Amino acid sequence: MNKSDGPERMCIGCGRRAAQGELVRFFLDEESSPPGVVRSSPGARTGRGAYLCADGGCLDLALRSKGFSRTFRRPVDIERNSLLDGLEEANRKPREKIGR
Numbered sequence: 001m002n003k004s005d006g007p008e009r010m011c012i013g014c015g016r017r018a019a020q021g022e023l024v025r026f027f028l029d030e031e032s033s034p035p036g037v038v039r040s041s042p043g044a045r046t047g048r049g050a051y052l053c054a055d056g057g058c059l060d061l062a063l064r065s066k067g068f069s070r071t072f073r074r075p076v077d078i079e080r081n082s083l084l085d086g087l088e089e090a091n092r093k094p095r096e097k098i099g100r
């Protein structure tokens with residue numbers, strides 16, 4: 001049992017629960033037209049977020065199960081490639097303190 005810091009979030013792809021810092025956060029950018037899902041920058045206040053493991057497989061699972069629409073409670077426009085880029089970018093960052 002290890003108590004992680006911070007809140008736990010659930011990956012909308014595989015349903016795994018993990019510390020918020022281990023998952024990549026996406027939000028619905030309502031200012032773009034049509035509203036699209038984009039990766040949230042750290043510290044941004046963006047309302048409701050959707051979380052994914054930093055793994056393209058979970059992105060595909062989420063797309064197939066319409067996890068994003070469910071999370072945001074509306075049909076959303078998703079550009080798979082731009083989300084994949086977001087995940088890759090998140091993966092490139094050095095991982096800090098992931099407790100094992």
Ligand SMILES: [Zn+2]
Nearest residue numbers: 011014053058
């Ligand atoms: Zn996952």
